[in-house]
Amino acid sequence: MKPLRMQKMKHKTKQIAISDEIDIAKAASNARILAEEAGFKQTEQFMVATAVSELARNIYTYAMKGEITIKIIERKAKRGIEIVAEDYGPGIKDIAQAMKGQFSTSGSLGLGLSGAKRLMDEFIVDTERKRGTKIIVRKWV
Amino acid sequence: MEEKTALPRVAMHIMRGCLVVPVQVELDDKSVIQIQKDILEKLKTTGTKGVIIDVSAVEIIDSFLGKTLSDTARMAAMLGATTVFTGFKPGVAASLIDLDVELGDIQTAMTVEEGLLILKPIVGPQELPEEIEKETDEEGVEAEQIEQIEEGGDETLEDAEDET
Numbered sequence: 001m002k003p004l005r006m007q008k009m010k011h012k013t014k015q016i017a018i019s020d021e022i023d024i025a026k027a028a029s030n031a032r033i034l035a036e037e038a039g040f041k042q043t044e045q046f047m048v049a050t051a052v053s054e055l056a057r058n059i060y061t062y063a064m065k066g067e068i069t070i071k072i073i074e075r076k077a078k079r080g081i082e083i084v085a086e087d088y089g090p091g092i093k094d095i096a097q098a099m100k101g102q103f104s105t106s107g108s109l110g111l112g113l114s115g116a117k118r119l120m121d122e123f124i125v126d127t128e129r130k131r132g133t134k135i136i137v138r139k140w141v
Numbered sequence: 142m143e144e145k146t147a148l149p150r151v152a153m154h155i156m157r158g159c160l161v162v163p164v165q166v167e168l169d170d171k172s173v174i175q176i177q178k179d180i181l182e183k184l185k186t187t188g189t190k191g192v193i194i195d196v197s198a199v200e201i202i203d204s205f206l207g208k209t210l211s212d213t214a215r216m217a218a219m220l221g222a223t224t225v226f227t228g229f230k231p232g233v234a235a236s237l238i239d240l241d242v243e244l245g246d247i248q249t250a251m252t253v254e255e256g257l258l259i260l261k262p263i264v265g266p267q268e269l270p271e272e273i274e275k276e277t278d279e280e281g282v283e284a285e286q287i288e289q290i291e292e293g294g295d296e297t298l299e300d301a302e303d304e305t
Contacts, residue, residue: 046232053203115240
């Protein structure tokens with residue numbers, strides 16, 4: 001492998017609007033491609049893609065509309081991938097409950113967020129917002 | 142063809158007394174539900190006792206897709222059929238465990254061939270007419286047989302579509 005920090009990376013970003021069921025799969029496959037570009041092994045590419053699938057599903061199920069932004073990131077000598085999942089829906093009332101995994105107000109599985117957290121290295125929920133939900137997840141190569 | 146060409150359908154075929162379902166498309170909600178319907182419909186019409194769902198081409202199975210697939214195996218069980226999933230990729234397996242999808246009761250195997258061996262005692266001696274024409278050689282033609290599933294799948298697919 002070439003030393004990564006030598007070359008200035010053009011930070012690739014991909015935005016996917018989520019408003020239809022099919023956008024979930026679209027976001028996931030885009031995430032897989034960017035994870036590959038970032039240098040993740042195949043097993044981890046699938047895990048990143050699955051996490052994105054869960055985040056996109058979360059948007060579609062609870063807010064109907066939102067956006068997934070996928071970015072290759074660098075921190076010091078590390079390279080990774082960052083996904084921002086944002087919507088303007090009702091928001092998550094009880095984030096602690098939602099993270100437990102069993103919680104679901106939509107009749108869906110409710111495993112999504114806790115699963116996405118386990119699949120990634122970092123998981124941040126922006127709780128400052130009055131409306132909607134913003135979740136940032138990262139995974140390092 | 143019918144107007145719903147936008148939705149890729151999975152070709153399924155009877156092989157050695159088992160319903161073999163090679164999932165060659167990347168799954169989304171609609172297609173996984175369609176696969177579930179098609180399998181149950183096929184089980185009802187053929188009375189097949191064994192099902193193999195081959196997911197070796199699938200890269201992403203999230204909680205919903207995983208649950209729908211495992212539900213399909215449970216529904217098949219209610220119709221008297223045993224399901225074996227074959228070809229889970231390591232990344233898919235790791236993801237499903239992280240997602241905590243309830244999979245404790247599903248049977249798996251590495252390859253379709255292994256899956257057929259698991260199901261052999263369940264489906265019993267084969268006397269279904271479908272496979273007499275399909276079966277050329279008992280052993281060593283696995284790859285060819287898989288080809289046949291894909292090619293021969295269109296007929297079975299149309300059958301299924303007629304009924305929906």
